[in-house]
Amino acid sequence: MVGLGVGIDYVLFIVTRYREALREGLTVPDAIGRANATAGLAVVFAGGTVVIAILGLANWQRWGNHVSNHAVKYSIGTIVLLVALTAPVLWIHLGYPDQSNDPPESTARQAYDLLTAGFGPARRKTPPLSTPSTACDPRFFLHCSNGLKPYTSAAP
Incomplete structure (x- = not known):
């Protein structure tokens, strides 16, 4: 759904630039060229970013499923890591500097x-x-x- 919505938005962006060029008096081939020159590169770059983001979401879903299937192992590992990171607090000496x-x-x-x-x-x-x-x-x-x-x- 996100891809469809973003795709429609990008098409409208290019069509708007095309219509603006036609209103300025350009011919159809020149209006198409200007629309692609001004909005086309931005749409390709933004579209590529959206594709990467959607692929990242798919990988995140796969990672989430993996962690859920091995919840006990990851819980124990997380607890061990947190204890190791907080252990120095046991030897901390607080006081006023003098x-x-x-x-x-x-x-x-x-x-x-x-x-x-x-x-x-x-x-x-x-x-x-x-x-x-x-x-x-x-x-x-x-x-x-x-x-x-x-x-x-x-x-x-």
Whole structure:
């Protein structure tokens, strides 16, 4: 159906060019020559593209049938491929970049090493997160009589 529709469209394209040439006063052989010269090459190229596309669809259908007939094998293969591609995520180390990534001879790295030696590895952790305390409503902090602070600190 697609081929028929496209074929009719291309014929109308050439006929339109032919009629335009006749209205301009050209003879029938000259009008045919101009229609083929202006629209003919475009129609041949586009028609060839459509033929290739239709053949591709036929091959795609054949490939789809092949995969459907061997669904278990392709499913296992796909799962193995996806696991192999996602396996490096298991060894990923996320964190904030800091001066420990700098070369050891840089002054920023040396200062970082001194801070770490002086204050310990906790210096490299992310800042604590403050969350509202459930023991005392922060909106009524002045009325809290239990002495709890309105915010508590929690590490991420």
